[in-house]
Amino acid sequence: MTTPNPTPSRRRSLSGIKSTGHPHLGNYLGMIRPAIALQETHDAFYFVADLHALTSERDPVAMRQQTYEITATFLACGLDPQRASFFRQSDVPEVTELAWYLSCVTAMGELERAHAFKAKKDEGTDGAAVHGLFAYPVLMAADILIYDAHVVPVGKDQIQHIEMTRDWAQRFNHHFGETFRIPDAMVQKEVMTIPGIDGRKMSKSYDNGIEVFMPQKKLKQRVMQIVTDSTPLEAPKDPETCNVVALYKYFATEDELAEMKAKYRAGNYGYGHAKLALFEAIDRSLGPKRAEYDRLMADKGELEAVLREGARKAREVAFDVLGRAREKVGFHRRPV
Ligand code: AMP
Numbered sequence: 001m002t003t004p005n006p007t008p009s010r011r012r013s014l015s016g017i018k019s020t021g022h023p024h025l026g027n028y029l030g031m032i033r034p035a036i037a038l039q040e041t042h043d044a045f046y047f048v049a050d051l052h053a054l055t056s057e058r059d060p061v062a063m064r065q066q067t068y069e070i071t072a073t074f075l076a077c078g079l080d081p082q083r084a085s086f087f088r089q090s091d092v093p094e095v096t097e098l099a100w101y102l103s104c105v106t107a108m109g110e111l112e113r114a115h116a117f118k119a120k121k122d123e124g125t126d127g128a129a130v131h132g133l134f135a136y137p138v139l140m141a142a143d144i145l146i147y148d149a150h151v152v153p154v155g156k157d158q159i160q161h162i163e164m165t166r167d168w169a170q171r172f173n174h175h176f177g178e179t180f181r182i183p184d185a186m187v188q189k190e191v192m193t194i195p196g197i198d199g200r201k202m203s204k205s206y207d208n209g210i211e212v213f214m215p216q217k218k219l220k221q222r223v224m225q226i227v228t229d230s231t232p233l234e235a236p237k238d239p240e241t242c243n244v245v246a247l248y249k250y251f252a253t254e255d256e257l258a259e260m261k262a263k264y265r266a267g268n269y270g271y272g273h274a275k276l277a278l279f280e281a282i283d284r285s286l287g288p289k290r291a292e293y294d295r296l297m298a299d300k301g302e303l304e305a306v307l308r309e310g311a312r313k314a315r316e317v318a319f320d321v322l323g324r325a326r327e328k329v330g331f332h333r334r335p336v
Contacts, residue, residue: 013042013186014149016049016089016140019066020057023073024209025282026194026202029250032212034153034188036078044084045147045314046074048307051089051096051139055132071303073212076293087310089143094318099135099142101325105171106138115160141165144183146318151186155193159185176328180321194250197226199243210247213293216283223279228271237271239264244274251281 015035017027038044048067057063067088079086089095111117114137120126132139144152144165152162162185169180193201196208203209210222226243239245239261249257260277263269296303323333 010041010043011150012045012148013038013151013153014045014144014147014183015153016047016052016143017070018049019053019063019070021066021204022209022211023070023213024196024202024204024211025247025250026196026209028073028077028212028286029194030155032074032077036074038153039080039084042151045149045317046079046084046086047089047092047143047310047314048087049089049143052136055130055136067307068297068300068303071307072293072296075296075303075306076213076289081306081310085310085313086306087314088307091307091311092146092314092318094315094322095139095142095146098146098318098322098325099139101329102141102145102168102172103135103138105168105175110164110167111135111137114164115157137161137164138168141168145169145180146321147314148181148317148321149183150181151184153186153188156187159187172325172328176325179324179328195243195246197222197243199227199246210282212286213290216287216290219283220279223275223282224272226271226275226278231271233270234267236267237264237269242271242274244271244278248274248278248281251278251285256281 013035015031017023017031023032035044035046048070050063050067053063053066057066071086074086075081111134112121116136117126117129117134120129120133140161141164144162152158152165154162162183166182169182173179173182196202196206197210198206198208200206200208210219214222226247228242228244231237242264245257245260245264248260252260256277260274264274319334319336327333
């Protein structure tokens with residue numbers, strides 16, 4: 001489709017991460033690392049989804065701290081703020097205004113079928129769910145459409161929301177005339193679900209995560225807490241069902257992984273040895289970035305400067321797209 005504003009020379013990719021809890025290895029491998037890689041080929045827009053976090057986070061001190069932790073993690077892992085725009089969702093107020101326009105073309109029934117609310121409904125706790133949780137697919141659609149995003153890299157679980165975004169954008173375009181670019185999901189098939197120390201999906205809500213930049217000593221302690229069975233040291237072990245190997249494969253070289261698997265099968269190799277090897281592999285990969293993370297966390301001024309500059313760039317685009325939408329519904333473009 002053609003949109004009234006100039007098409008960026010690179011396709012724009014858009015991604016967000018909620019500021020709840022501390023970033024863990026699941027976030028790093030599943031989202032942060034692939035997102036940073038995309039800055040090479042795309043006009044990358046990344047945001048800390050603090051408005052989404054507000055549906056569950058009630059501690060303002062934690063909200064601020066977690067926003068900085070995510071920002072410092074991205075920067076320490078190689079995000080280049082000169083190329084990518086990195087910002088706080090709440091610093092672009094245009095997005096909440098657009099969410100309202102979209103909510104006026106959204107059916108209640110569609111939102112009732114959205115994953116997060118449906119899970120509450122199935123549990124029988126939907127009556128107590130906050131409106132923000134019910135309405136969050138609309139805000140997510142606004143997050144995507146307001147930046148004229150071409151692609152949204154997502155895991156399989158998020159496809160439903162991209163489909164909804166496309167539907168609402170098309171509906172709006174149909175009623176009011178061409179306004180929004182219709183985004184595509186970029187499904188990352190190769191991104192698996194990273195397991196936590198108990199073997200379930202690594203998740204802030206299960207308290208089974210390994211934080212990306214925990215101090216070295218704590219990292220070692222956390223790795224040692226990975227749940228394994230009670231097979232004795234001498235006995236052969238199955239690497240395919242072990243929680244340690246499940247994480248090791250993301251940090252080890254192919255040779256190292258093959259070697260560990262062979263040791264498991266041969267016996268006389270304990271889980272303690274495997275955990276130590278995992279700790280060393282994680283530390284080898286992330287340790288050199290930790291100093292930069294610590295430096296950034298010690299100077300919030302630099303993080304603020306990155307977030308503000310990112311918001312300035314994001315708002316330029318958002319202001320323009322919102323202006324288009326305002327004109328289409330019969331309002332006027334606000335003066336700059
Ligand atoms: P959230 O904290 O829910 O905003 O998640 C941020 C990003 O991290 C999303 O793209 C998730 O898909 C990704 N993510 C979170 N946990 C995992 C996990 N255990 N394995 C893979 N990706 C994950």
